[in-house]
Amino acid sequence: MANVPADLKYVASHEWIRTEADGTVTIGITDFAQEQLGDVVFVDLPEVDTELDADADCAVVESVKAASDIYAPIAGKIIAINEELIDAPEKVNEDPYGEAWFFKMEVADAAALDALLDADGYAALCES
Amino acid sequence: MAKRTALYAKHLEANAKMVDFAGWDMPIHYGSQIQEHNAVREQAGMFDVSHMTIVDVNGSDATDYLQKLLANDVARLQEKGKALYSAMLNQDGGVIDDLIVYKADNGYRLVVNSATRAKDLEWMERHLRGFDNLTLTEHPELAMIAVQGPKAMGLVKLARPESATAIDGLKVFQGRSQSNWFFARTGYTGEDGLEIMVPEAEAADFWQDLLSAGVQPCGLGARDTLRLEAGMNLYGNDMDETISPLQAAMGWTVAWEPADRAFIGRDALEAEKAAGVATKLVGLVLEGRGIMRSHQKVLVDLGNGEQGEGEVTSGTFSPTLQNSIAMARVPKATGDTCHVDIRGKQVPARVIKLPFVRNGKKVYE
Numbered sequence: 055m056a057n058v059p060a061d062l063k064y065v066a067s068h069e070w071i072r073t074e075a076d077g078t079v080t081i082g083i084t085d086f087a088q089e090q091l092g093d094v095v096f097v098d099l100p101e102v103d104t105e106l107d108a109d110a111d112c113a114v115v116e117s118v119k120a121a122s123d124i125y126a127p128i129a130g131k132i133i134a135i136n137e138e139l140i141d142a143p144e145k146v147n148e149d150p151y152g153e154a155w156f157f158k159m160e161v162a163d164a165a166a167l168d169a170l171l172d173a174d175g176y177a178a179l180c181e182s
Numbered sequence: 183m184a185k186r187t188a189l190y191a192k193h194l195e196a197n198a199k200m201v202d203f204a205g206w207d208m209p210i211h212y213g214s215q216i217q218e219h220n221a222v223r224e225q226a227g228m229f230d231v232s233h234m235t236i237v238d239v240n241g242s243d244a245t246d247y248l249q250k251l252l253a254n255d256v257a258r259l260q261e262k263g264k265a266l267y268s269a270m271l272n273q274d275g276g277v278i279d280d281l282i283v284y285k286a287d288n289g290y291r292l293v294v295n296s297a298t299r300a301k302d303l304e305w306m307e308r309h310l311r312g313f314d315n316l317t318l319t320e321h322p323e324l325a326m327i328a329v330q331g332p333k334a335m336g337l338v339k340l341a342r343p344e345s346a347t348a349i350d351g352l353k354v355f356q357g358r359s360q361s362n363w364f365f366a367r368t369g370y371t372g373e374d375g376l377e378i379m380v381p382e383a384e385a386a387d388f389w390q391d392l393l394s395a396g397v398q399p400c401g402l403g404a405r406d407t408l409r410l411e412a413g414m415n416l417y418g419n420d421m422d423e424t425i426s427p428l429q430a431a432m433g434w435t436v437a438w439e440p441a442d443r444a445f446i447g448r449d450a451l452e453a454e455k456a457a458g459v460a461t462k463l464v465g466l467v468l469e470g471r472g473i474m475r476s477h478q479k480v481l482v483d484l485g486n487g488e489q490g491e492g493e494v495t496s497g498t499f500s501p502t503l504q505n506s507i508a509m510a511r512v513p514k515a516t517g518d519t520c521h522v523d524i525r526g527k528q529v530p531a532r533v534i535k536l537p538f539v540r541n542g543k544k545v546y547e
Contacts, residue, residue, distance in 0.1 A: 092403065093216040095499045096471050116473055118215060118403060118499050121525065147214070 056086035056180060059151055063167060064176035065127045070151060071170055074158075078133060079167070082155045083115060083124065083146065086180045091117035094146040097139040099157060104132045106159075108166065113156055115146060128166040130159040187232035188325040188385040196399045204297035206233040208402055215403030219501045222371055222408055223542045226331035227400035228392050233296040236324055236379065237306070240289035241315040248283065248290060251309055253427060253445055255437035259285035263357045265368060268435055269427045270294075270302070271447030275454060276423040277430065278305055280415060282368055284357045291357070291364070293377075295417050309446075324364075325385035329397055330375035330408075332542070338376055341391040349376070370405065372412025372539060407498050410507060413465065413537025419476055420463060420495040420509050426454055429511065431463040431536060459514065463495065465538055466508040466531040467546070472524045473499050474508035474531070479523040482516040482533075490515070494522065502539050509536070 063071040068087035098114040106126040113124035145154040198209035254268030265284040281294040348360040357366035364379040421430035474497030492512030500507045521528040534546040
């Protein structure tokens with residue numbers, strides 16, 4: 055059974071969102087997603103300062119099995135990217151919620167975060 | 183419900199991720215296919231290949247029959263147990279299947295692909311006509327475990343000391359029976375090792391003994407990356423019934439001599455050879471990030487400013503080379519470089535002669 059931490063928010067496209075103390079968000083892909091993908095071999099990240107609409111594709115995670123697009127879960131601006139994933143893509147499989155964060159965003163509209171799935175909602179989706 | 187091999191429970195015990203493969207529930211990996219791939223290159227891994235089809239061809243007409251049916255020549259097999267790799271062709275010279283055939287007592291043993299089982303048996307039965315002294319016997323009651331890697335031979339003997347009688351002195355591409363087991367020094371990984379046919383009832387215990395001896399269970403994911411690195415074709419990807427062995431880097435498996443051996447598909451191949459084979463199967467090494475995958479377009483320079491197009495037949499990430507590699511069918515005049523269309527981007531790649539890896543090491547410059 056995939057791990058779904060209770061303190062995070064989620065989207066149907068299998069990304070997790072963590073709201074930081076300063077109001078910015080950190081985004082990665084879920085344990086369910088990495089398990090479905092298999093061994094990750096490449097991660098392509100967006101550029102810092104990129105402005106994105108919600109659902110815009112902004113990153114790619116490629117496993118031996120398939121390439122998967124990552125979408126911005128909410129509108130905002132990229133303020134940081136996790137360059138460590140470029141040289142160590144296997145971290146996505148090993149620590150999807152910790153060391154394998156993909157990027158951080160400044161959120162355009164904080165209210166959009168309320169519309170995201172909570173842990174129970176996401177877990178139910180994975181089981182269906 | 184999908185078919186299950188005698189090792190199904192062992193796969194679940196080892197935390198396998200199971201998938202459907204040609205109607206069989208098979209393990210794609212047991213945690214990490216990259217780690218399993220590396221285990222085969224560095225020590226030893228084992229694969230459940232019980233889904234493959236084993237057919238014995240027996241009787242005094244067996245040699246004549248197979249000399250007609252196969253593009254390679256079984257008459258070349260002089261020593262008992264010696265094997266060869268061959269295509270089985272249709273009248274147009276297209277590949278029906280690729281297989282390994284071993285010389286046995288009173289005939290031959292064939293191992294053919296799982297996905298092509300029904301088609302192969304139907305073809306073989308159809309061509310029994312005209313031969314009186316011939317029987318075909320399938321052996322679905324035999325499971326098969328492939329143990330591959332530099333330490334494979336030693337670990338099999340550690341797991342089952344009595345196997346030494348069968349294994350010691352066994353040549354590459356040779357098989358030997360021991361009671362109702364069959365040990366063949368063949369494989370689909372480019373490493374040394376064995377493919378061992380075992381009565382179903384004994385398979386799980388043998389698997390367990392190999393596990394205890396330190397052999398790593400490996401799934402279909404690693405099987406594919408290993409065989410691609412070793413430059414070995416996968417039927418259905420790298421060739422099919424519309425492709426001749428000459429277009430699939432299998433020309434070396436066609437026995438043209440003796441010139442009067444009328445194997446099925448010979449005329450078509452001779453005509454193709456005379457006209458000039460239009461395409462070739464090559465290796466590609468990607469220069470850049472990303473992974474090449476089946477059906478991606480390959481853009482090539484043909485010289486004189488002309489552009490041509492080919493197609494990736496099999497692509498993956500090579501754990502040994504830490505890079506994407508592929509097999510592709512390209513126009514004959516293709517040179518050393520090309521571009522592969524990966525999700526809309528033209529990514530440069532080098533064209534090389536297969537294989538990519540031998541004895542765990544890169545072989546191209």
